[in-house]
Amino acid sequence: MPTITELLSANLRDVFGNRDATSRREAIERVYAPDVVFTDPEGAVTGWDALEAKAAGLLDSAPETFAFADAGPVYLGATSGALAWTFGPEGAPVARGVDVIEVRDGRIVSLLTLLAA
DSSP: OOOHHHHHHIIIIIIITOOOHHHHHHHHHHHEEEEEEEEETTEEEESHHHHHHHHHHHHHTSOTTOEEEEEEEEEEOSSEEEEEEEEESTTOOSEEEEEEEEEETTEEEEEEEEEOO
16 A cells, blocks of 8 residues: 555656656556545546546646656655645746645545645
8 A cells, every 4th residue: 555655746746747648547546536536726626537637737738848846845644645846847946836635545535736825
């Protein structure tokens, strides 16, 4: 069973940082519960298909030079974790945020993305 730290990394790199649709979908099905709830400033969506659409939409609208990177330590609770990140060209991010996850049975059941103001 993956650790919370591994799930945070997979969320950032294998899903939201992955421009290959096939491997991104495989990661989604491996990392998240089928009824995952993803909430960001635009609202909340539920399920693998909706989460995949959010990740694809973000990546498809960003230049190829944009990538996600960790931006600090991982914060852990018994069934939750958080990781700060940046998004943009290497060394010059255009966005910063924090992902907060809740985990059950080795999968992410909720993902909350907070953006820096």
